[in-house]
Amino acid sequence: MALRHAVLAALLDGDLSGYQLAKEFDLGVANFWHAQPQQLYAELTRLEKNGLIAGREVIQETRPNKRLFQVTDAGLAELEEFTAASAKPSFIRDDLLVKVQAADHVDTEALIAQLSERATFAQAKVDLFGKLLRSMRQDRTEEEFLRHGDRIGPYLTCLRGLAFEQGNRDWCEHAITVLRERQQAHVRH
Amino acid sequence: MALRHAVLAALLDGDLSGYQLAKEFDLGVANFWHAQPQQLYAELTRLEKNGLIAGREVIQETRPNKRLFQVTDAGLAELEEFTAASAKPSFIRDDLLVKVQAADHVDTEALIAQLSERATFAQAKVDLFGKLLRSMRQDRTEEEFLRHGDRIGPYLTCLRGLAFEQGNRDWCEHAITVLRERQQAHVRH
DNA sequence: CCGCTCATGTAACAGGTTACATGATTTA
DNA sequence: TAAATCATGTAACCTGTTACATGAGCGG
Incomplete structure (x- = not known):
């Protein structure tokens, strides 16, 4: 799985909701990865199910409620393991x-x-x-x-x-x- | 379809077999695209079925026979159309x-x-x-x-x-x- | 005789894109 | 009052990767 680690890395700098994460993936994170919002919501669900991130509901009055996610210790361990594994070279595809x-x-x-x-x-x-x-x-x-x-x-x-x-x-x-x-x-x- | 046009562009510089094309995709073509041999064989089959390339059997004595493909007029027209259409920006994904x-x-x-x-x-x-x-x-x-x-x-x-x-x-x-x-x-x- | 090159595929699966769907609030 | 923003997803489809399969000849 590929997007998985990009999401974990993006969540290191603060808890984000799916929506905020999608914004990040259009700005800063765009330096190293790109993804559709739909993909991110799906990945967040999967990551939470696997215990690599933890979500908490934030009730908002003026806006729809949202769920903020933070990387768990298991998530950090996963990133650590990922970093140690050798990366396959990336290619231009344009x-x-x-x-x-x-x-x-x-x-x-x-x-x-x-x-x-x-x-x-x-x-x-x-x-x-x-x-x-x-x-x-x-x-x-x-x-x-x-x-x-x-x-x-x-x-x-x-x-x-x-x-x-x-x-x-x-x-x-x-x-x-x-x-x-x-x-x-x-x-x- | 994306690989489609990369293959057409690669075939412009001479007729190639699936095998030779796979080599190209590891060397020169690697500047702008990358693909597995399996993907290439499948794409060549599809392109030929759509009339964008034409294959001809080359009988070899010492080696297994091979099929060389060349871009047809329809293939060139397809490339022309593709070039005129606006390309979505490419992203690093590494x-x-x-x-x-x-x-x-x-x-x-x-x-x-x-x-x-x-x-x-x-x-x-x-x-x-x-x-x-x-x-x-x-x-x-x-x-x-x-x-x-x-x-x-x-x-x-x-x-x-x-x-x-x-x-x-x-x-x-x-x-x-x-x-x-x-x-x-x-x-x- | 072992591994490399030539030559071509199939099948299962993982990953990514596009289209569709919903609904509230804020800004112009 | 129309458009943009906030907020979250499902479903169908297209693309790409990995594993498996076959078989002949050539070089060390």
Whole structure:
């Protein structure tokens, strides 16, 4: 099971409801995992049944009631075991790269449109991750924070997310430049 | 369907058998997709049934016979349509990042072991992609090749793969350094 | 003769996505 | 009063992984 451990890791920084967790999976957690809300509700139910998390009902007056979950000792042990086991390498799996692979056989304009859409999206994530990093380290420098901060896990994963999206953006822009130049060279013939 | 288009894109550079395709998916194609051989055989069958690829039996004397597949006009049209449709953004989904997220709650030594294993793996991929790029551009410079080469799609995706693995390697090494330094700071107390 | 490469699959299962469903409250 | 947010799920379907199965030739 895969999502299982991502959820446990996400719950380490405070008790969350399914709804809040879903939000997390769209923001911070998106650096290392992604999941639909439906998947999360199902996984939370399973984790609680297995005793890896404990839920408690929170009665709200103005909002619907919710259930907050926290990682149990058994959950921590599970994470520990998971960390010790060797991870299989992860692969890129991206529709956009498939399209670029076919570059010389498909419409260039359509491809450029896709690339610039992605570049914009990547830049937005770069901005977001930058903000998240700043809010985590507060007034400290990055070096200072990484040396003495007491919760560096999320910071490190956010750094990877940032670099990944910068890589996406730069690569998209480079590919666009290359395709445009070839277009012009072709026109001159 | 997702694998579908990855297979079509991979077959653009020459007719391949299921077996050869599986090899491709472990090397070059690994820049943008990954798949088990079983999945590929199943997908090839489906694609042929839908008329997007055409297979022909090749009788071999010393080896078992094989079926080579090539993309049909309908297959090219499908790729064209796929390229024009907007791609949903891709996400990182990586066990290793989940482990790092939990960094402050799990055994540091185990984590460092995972990180250095991954760094080694990433470096191997960097070397491999470097070789692939050189063999694609032959004696030309990268700029020259990208301007005038007649098949730049695979080159561009390989560049992304290269940058991605460099990013992985650098990030792993950085994380290891940070964790080691904190370990020592902790010991001094 | 043992293990690797070539060559192709089936079957069972685990994991992930999409569509559908409900209902209250707050904000524009 | 319409749309967004809070809050939680079920069901059907599609995709991907793991285990199993077969068989010939080649290299050490």
